[in-house]
Amino acid sequence: MQYSMICGEMAQEKNKIFQLFGNIAGEMRIEDVSTAPGVDLNELKKGDDDPLEVVVEIPASKSKRGWNYTAESLKNIVDAVNTQTLNGFLGHQKAEDVSNQFLPPVTHWVGAKMVGEIAYFRGVVDAAANDLKRWIRSKRIRQVSIFGIPKLQRVAGATNVVGYEPMSIDWTPLDRAGMNTRIVAMSGEMWDLEGEGPTGEMEDKKGGKTMNPEEVLAELKKMLGNKQITVPMIAGEMGWKPEQVASDIDAEWVKNITTSADKLKKVEEALRVSGEMDVVAIANEAAKALEQQGNAGIEKIIGEMMETKIQSENVRKDMSNVETPIGKLWSYHSNSITADMTKDQIAGEMDSFLNDGAVKNIISSYHTDKPAGVGNGGGNKNTPQGLKTKRTAL
Incomplete structure (x- = not known):
């Protein structure tokens, strides 16, 4: 059985380590990613005087090895976390040890979700992994790699990863990840938009970065562009109705549309249109x-x-x-x-x-048209006009 890694493809070809660049997304709160059914966070954190939760993001993109990881493949991993959760280790297990070795997990991946073509994974760092907590908070460790079995499809010379069976989501040293990954949230503090950790300026009471309206709009535009969020998502979160949004944007247009709709209703009544009638x-x-x-x-x-x-x-x-x-x-x-x-x-x-x-x-x-037979030069009075007689010997 051949194993592969999504985010930290440490696979080497001719002693080369491949590079992948991915999209940068906006902020994410821990609470934005729900936990999988059956997860008991209180039990996981019991006895931990310094609990730490993180959210990491992985966008659909091309890996260092040149494989195109589709949103479908990431969705497979999200679904796996949400149904059975996943362990996280410091680095990957050896493929030959997977079937018979149990490593103590340093992180418990307890929830996940897709936003557009980007996957988000929520993890609880184990109480015993104090070193990892310090490394994450100091930004020395901030990338993960997904270990598992990919489903590949070759199209026009390109390799597409169209499915994935994950086994673990593991922490890697900096810049070893095959796909672009980063921490976008940690419990107790919000990371800045570039993933470099808390900024220390314009912080709210919880230590999170605040932005002015222009910065918020710029980030929204960026996230709409890479499909992290959509207009319906924003409207749903704010509780907006379509007519409310449209009225704020162009009241005159809404007035014309409303008038047209009223007229159409009257036409339907006049024509006695009902049900499935066109x-x-x-x-x-x-x-x-x-x-x-x-x-x-x-x-x-x-x-x-x-x-x-x-x-x-x-x-x-x-x-x-x-x-x-x-x-x-x-x-x-x-x-x-x-x-x-x-x-x-x-x-x-x-x-x-x-x-x-x-x-x-x-x-x-x-x-002025002459009737038929006029001007025939005479003839037998008993012969109709226009007809001539001819004598023939019998």
Whole structure:
């Protein structure tokens, strides 16, 4: 069985120790990470006159060995801590000793959580590990490494760690961690935003660093950018409702949206929309029905006007047929007639059409065309016009 380390990959390739750089996140309180079910903090700290808790962070990123540790792999470790907890040692166990060796833990990892693509782990330093407490508080030790079995996936020449079975979260000397890790909180004091420990300036009563509004906004922007926090997380923590946030940002926009919503509600009521009915589809159907109704009214008015303005039945008939010359011209002209026009306006459009020179010429041709058979040069009076007889010998 092959073992690997996430945060402190001490694996060597050709005697090289690989380097990994990760994201820097903001502050985190001990209480921000809940303990796993069944953890009894009082029992763990019993008899400890100098208890110490820490929170360390590990972002999804590339390790010194070049492996891409995904948020899914970190989530596996978070879930493992929250279901069974994990031990922490000074450095890693040898792989061959894992199955039969019990080392006294120096830290008990009792809770974890994911924030975006960053994992946070809460640990209680064991009462017997006084040296480790001093090293952590003096910032001599502030990095951890996760020891376990990775699930690897090769994609386009890159190695992605898509799953992980952790065995321990161990402390390492400075800059030995394969992934970027750092302490972001300790019980009794808050560490600064760069992970260098308490600043000693602008401290509150608990020794934590305070920031002015500009600094807070800058850090929020940074954490939103790397997905440590999200807008819904902020709104949920503050108890904000969407309409409250939107009103503070743009009251006029909210007013317009509210007005539009009220109008839509009235439209739904007017159209009797309910349940799973699609208000947009129903509105489109209603609009088409109104359009057809309006067109029918216009066609009726136009038909009545044709009866009074055009004497020739043939002209009236051909105007309704787009296949005829006059019908084609009328179809173009009548596009300008809309349902909101009055009768006088429609009459004006028809008069404009009938008075057009080209239209007049077409209409006049209807009256000058000779009937069939005219000018056949005579013939038998009993023979219909247009027909000639021919005598043939039988």
